[in-house]
Amino acid sequence: MNEDLHRALNEHLTLEFAAAHHYLALSIWFELNDLPGFASWMKQQSQDELGHAQRIIDHLLERDLEVTLPAIESPPTSWPSTVEAVQSVMQSEQRVTRSIDRLQEKATRTGDRAASLMLDWFVAEQVEEENAVRALLGRLRLAGDSSLGLLIVDQEMAKGSIPGAMEEPEP
Numbered sequence: 001m002n003e004d005l006h007r008a009l010n011e012h013l014t015l016e017f018a019a020a021h022h023y024l025a026l027s028i029w030f031e032l033n034d035l036p037g038f039a040s041w042m043k044q045q046s047q048d049e050l051g052h053a054q055r056i057i058d059h060l061l062e063r064d065l066e067v068t069l070p071a072i073e074s075p076p077t078s079w080p081s082t083v084e085a086v087q088s089v090m091q092s093e094q095r096v097t098r099s100i101d102r103l104q105e106k107a108t109r110t111g112d113r114a115a116s117l118m119l120d121w122f123v124a125e126q127v128e129e130e131n132a133v134r135a136l137l138g139r140l141r142l143a144g145d146s147s148l149g150l151l152i153v154d155q156e157m158a159k160g161s162i163p164g165a166m167e168e169p170e171p
């Protein structure tokens with residue numbers, strides 16, 4: 001594997017682990033704020049992010065390449081509002097998408113078909129994830145300032161009728 005691509009894949013691990021931490025912090029905050037549906041959705045997303053990091057680690061190991069685990073910054077413990085909390089997730093997912101696109105570009109440029117194939121899964125996954133967060137923001141916009149609306153969205157998330165937490169695209 002090209003050295004620059006190898007380094008970039010290792011660096012991308014920071015984003016996946018940071019996303020896992022961010023979702024877990026949100027899950028804790030929602031649990032403390034009596035929104036168990038949001039909390040369990042965020043917890044599932046956190047576990048999915050760990051799975052993403054593991055996919056990259058496995059790919060590097062299968063090719064007998066070194067893996068450097070990053071230090072992860074402590075995420076916030078609270079957010080000004082539910083909408084802002086979910087917006088912070090959207091920003092983080094968009095940052096991950098940009099990083100995946102850059103990785104795919106490097107893999108293609110260096111003719112690394114194996115890395116490119118592995119990254120294709122992530123390209124599709126990011127479309128799913130951004131779509132799930134966008135759907136959630138849409139429901140929150142409809143709920144507006146209504147506590148009852150927020151409780152309904154929370155129930156939808158507990159049931160899995162907001163996409164995201166329940167499904168992962170096939171490997």
Ligand SMILES: [Fe+2]
Pocket residue numbers: 016019048049052096
């Ligand atoms: Fe991810």
Ligand SMILES: [Fe+2]
Pocket residue numbers: 019049093096129
């Ligand atoms: Fe994600």
